[in-house]
Amino acid sequence: MDKRNAHNPNCRPGGLVVSVRAPDAKGVFLAGSFNDWNPTSHPMKRTHTGEWVRTLDLPPGRHEYKFVIDGQWCCEPGCDKPYDGCPACVPNWFGTMNRLLIVEAVEPRSARSPQVA
Numbered sequence: 001m002d003k004r005n006a007h008n009p010n011c012r013p014g015g016l017v018v019s020v021r022a023p024d025a026k027g028v029f030l031a032g033s034f035n036d037w038n039p040t041s042h043p044m045k046r047t048h049t050g051e052w053v054r055t056l057d058l059p060p061g062r063h064e065y066k067f068v069i070d071g072q073w074c075c076e077p078g079c080d081k082p083y084d085g086c087p088a089c090v091p092n093w094f095g096t097m098n099r100l101l102i103v104e105a106v107e108p109r110s111a112r113s114p115q116v117a
Contacts, residue, residue, distance in 0.1 A: 015055040015056055015057040015058075016055065016056055016057075016058065016101070016103070017053055017054070017055050018030060018044075018053070018054050018055075018056060018065070018101075019044075019051050019052060019053045019054075020044070020051070020052050020067050020069070020076055020077070021050055021051050021052075021076075021077070022050065022052055022067075022069050022077050023049075023050025024050075025046075025052065025069050025070050026070050027043070027069075027070060028043070028044040028046070028052040028067055028068065028069050028070075029041075029042055029043050029044060029067070029068040030042040030044060030054055030056070030065055030066075030067060030068070031065060031066055031067075031068050031073070032063055032064055032065025032066065032098075032099075033062075033063050033064045033065070034056065034058055034063050034065070039068045039071075039073070040068075042054060042056075044067075052067075058101065058103050059103065060103050060104060060105040060106075061102075061103060062100065062101075062102050063100070063101040063102075063103065064090060064092070064098040064099065064100055064101075065098065065099050065101065066098055066099060067099075075089060075096075075097050075098065075099050076099075088100060
């Protein structure tokens with residue numbers, strides 16, 4: 001079993017990849033519940049296609065986040081509207097949306113019960 005789930009299709013053992021398309025951005029960061037909403041502690045790396053990516057190694061649980069693109073907070077470029085039921089988002093205290101990641105616990109192989117023949 002890996003850490004993939006419906007809320008987070010990019011989640012896998014060793015971390016999960018978060019990405020956003022912002023080809024004209026000068027700098028993109030991740031801010032969320034996993035870093036006390038610090039807007040500069042998790043810089044993302046730009047790819048040659050204009051995607052910005054960051055691999056996160058998060059503990060099991062519920063994690064909310066936003067992108068900070070050239071100093072502007074958003075769920076993704078062009079989408080920082082009031083919460084409208086988006087399944088990958090949750091409402092926040094500011095009346096807009098946060099992205100949502102749910103990381104499921106992964107049982108280590110050594111912790112599994114051995115098969116008895």
